[in-house]
Amino acid sequence: MWVNSVFEVLAEPRRRQILDLVRDGECSVNELVARLAMNQPAVSKHLRVLREAGLVRVRVDEQRRLYRLTPDPLRELDQWLAPYRLAWDSSLDKLERHLDQMGQGQTGDER
Numbered sequence: 528m529w530v531n532s533v534f535e536v537l538a539e540p541r542r543r544q545i546l547d548l549v550r551d552g553e554c555s556v557n558e559l560v561a562r563l564a565m566n567q568p569a570v571s572k573h574l575r576v577l578r579e580a581g582l583v584r585v586r587v588d589e590q591r592r593l594y595r596l597t598p599d600p601l602r603e604l605d606q607w608l609a610p611y612r613l614a615w616d617s618s619l620d621k622l623e624r625h626l627d628q629m630g631q632g633q634t635g636d637e638r
Contacts (some may be wrong), residue, residue, distance in 0.1 A: 533600050534578040541565070542573050546596060549583060553593040 537543055541563065548554050548562055559570050576592055577583040581600045588592045 533580060533582070533604050536576055536582065539576075540580075541569075545577060545594075546582060549594050549596045553586065553595045555591045555593055557591075558609055559594070570586070595606055611615070 537546075544563060545559060548559060554562075556567060556570055557576065559565075560567050560575070563570060574583065574585075576587060578594075581597055582598050583594045586595070
């Protein structure tokens, strides 16, 4: 299932850092190496995994490879998570109502 593979890719903290860096625009491999304080082969390996998962795209500009975020897999993941988010929000709403009722009960006891 594609969701599992996206989760597996995103489980690695350095890959999430790379996505954070390319979220706002293109970055070269050398920029990523400097900002992550990692060696080039390690960054390239993470970029390959991200590219194969469809999370980044590469564009060749003369001697440089520029990477940018591809949001489609994240949108699909967000859609998959939507029912769980609704269930979570519903539970939080119930908790909020319960805490409000408890707070009203304590206020009444203090009077």
